[in-house]
Amino acid sequence: MENAYKLVEKIKARASDPNKNEPATIVFLGDSVTNGCFEVDFDGERYLPVFDEENSYTAIFGRMIKRLYPTTQLNVINSGISGDNTGGGIERLQRDVLDYRPDMVVVCYGLNDCISGREGLKTYYENLKTIVKTLQTAGADVLIMTPNDITDSVHFSLRTDREKADAQRLAMLSGEGVFEEYMKTAAQVAEETGAALVDCYAIWKKLEGFGVDVNRLLSNKLNHPTRDMHFIFAYELLRSILGNV
Numbered sequence: 001m002e003n004a005y006k007l008v009e010k011i012k013a014r015a016s017d018p019n020k021n022e023p024a025t026i027v028f029l030g031d032s033v034t035n036g037c038f039e040v041d042f043d044g045e046r047y048l049p050v051f052d053e054e055n056s057y058t059a060i061f062g063r064m065i066k067r068l069y070p071t072t073q074l075n076v077i078n079s080g081i082s083g084d085n086t087g088g089g090i091e092r093l094q095r096d097v098l099d100y101r102p103d104m105v106v107v108c109y110g111l112n113d114c115i116s117g118r119e120g121l122k123t124y125y126e127n128l129k130t131i132v133k134t135l136q137t138a139g140a141d142v143l144i145m146t147p148n149d150i151t152d153s154v155h156f157s158l159r160t161d162r163e164k165a166d167a168q169r170l171a172m173l174s175g176e177g178v179f180e181e182y183m184k185t186a187a188q189v190a191e192e193t194g195a196a197l198v199d200c201y202a203i204w205k206k207l208e209g210f211g212v213d214v215n216r217l218l219s220n221k222l223n224h225p226t227r228d229m230h231f232i233f234a235y236e237l238l239r240s241i242l243g244n245v
Contacts, residue, residue, distance in 0.1 A: 004141075005103075005104060005141050005241055006024075006103050006104075006141065007024050007026060007103040007104040007141060007241065008024075008241060008242065010022065010023070010024035010103055011024045011065060011069055011072050011074060012069070012072075014069075014071075014072040014073055015069040015070075015071045015072035016071075018071055018072070018073065023072070023073035023074065023075055024072075024073075024074050024075065024103050024104075025074075025075040025077065025100055025101065025102045025103050025104075026061075026074065026075070026076055026077070026102060026103065026104045026105070026106065027077040027079055027096075027097045027100055027102040027104075027105045027106070027140075028058045028076075028077065028078050028079060028080055028105075028106045028108070029079050029080070029089055029093075029096065029097055029105060029106070029107050029108070029109075029131070030079075030080040030084065030089075030106075030107065030108035030109055030145075030147075031080060031081065031082065031083065031084045031085065031108070031109060031111055031112050031147075032049065032080065032081075032082035032083060032084075032111070032112075032224060033056075033057075033080070033108065033111065033147055033148070033223075033224060033225060033233075034056070034057075034058060034078065034079075034080025034108050035051065035053070035056070035078065035080035035081055035082045036051050036052055036053035036054075036055065036056030036058070036059070036078070036080070037049040037050065037051055037082050037220075037224055038050050038051075038052055038055070038219040038220065038224055038226070038227060039219050039220055039224075040220040040222070040224070042159075042160050042162060042163055044160065044162075049082055051082075052227070053078060055227040055230060056078070056080075056230055057230040057231070057232075057233030057234040057237070058076060058078045058080070058234075059076070059078075060230055060231055060233075060234035061076070061233075061234040061237055061238060062074060062076040064234060064235075064238050065238075075100075077097075077100050077102070079092075079096040079097055080108075083112060084109075084112065085109060085112040085113045085127075086109045086113055086123075086124055086127030086128050086131060087123070087127055089107070089109060089127070089131050090127055090130055090131060093131060093134060093135075097135065098134075098135075098138055102135075102140045103140060103141065104140060104141045104142070104143065104241075105135050105140045105141075105142050105143070106142075106143045106145050106198070106237065107128070107131055107132065107135075107142060107143070107144050107145065107195075108144075108145040108146070108147055109124075109128060109147075109186075110124070110146065110147050110179070110182045110183060110186060111147050111150065111223045113127075113182060114150070114173055114178060114179050114182045115169070115173075117173070117178055118178055118181065121181060121182065121185055124182060124185055125185050125188070125189060128144070128185070128186060128189045129189050129192065129193060132144065132189060132190075132193045132195050133193060136193065136194075136195070141196075142193070142195040142196075143195060143196040143197070143198050143237070143240060143241075144186055144187075144189060144190045144195050144196070144197050144198070145198040145200060145233065145236075145237065146183050146186050146187070146197070146198070146199050146200050146201035146202070147200065147201060147223075148200060148201065148204050148217070148218070148223070148225045148229065149174070149179070149201060149204040149205065149208070149214055150170045150171075150173065150174050150179055150222070150223045151167055151170050151171055151174065151215050151218055151221060151222055151223065152170075152171050152174040152175060152215065153167070153171055153215060154167040154168055154171065155167065155215065155221035157221060158221055163222075166222060167221065167222055170222055170223060183201045187199065196240055198233075198236050198237050198240045199236075200232060200233050200236055203232060203236065204217075217229050
């Protein structure tokens, strides 16, 4: 069966003849999780994120491809920015994505967009759809990746009033089903645009259904998955892409 993604065809072609064929390029567009942000300190006024991009799903995915195709070259561009949302993604789409002439773009948003509550759903839908359609018009294959779940409680390790207040707000968005609606909206955009959906959020919910304490899988006890959980993002992406072979 012929693969539907030109990224894979270019990876295979480069592996077969590196001198003749150009490398493939994949760009990741998203927020702090894409950026490779894990634990977060707090100095009383601002969050101080700990970045470890080598353990992010973007880097893990790149290493997976290299293991499968040792003689290929895949340009992995991490255009995630901590604190970003779909509005920011639109503003920097040309500079941070299109200028790289990507074969494929993985778009992962929702963790920051959801802070706007149900009132922000329409904007999230419109922004995400604009991003996807713009990328598709430019000739890139687009995959929408849903993020991990957010916390549903205030973890005992959170010490400051600011951290506790943020955890309470996220727990409310989770408990009232607001975050779930954002994830359903992401799936809706994927269906309407024909973009593939890499539904990591669904995996998170399945783990919860099996009795896993998913809050323990958050490195900052708010919304950043642990390093181990980034493997799931990378694996699901790889499975989605190679599943078309």
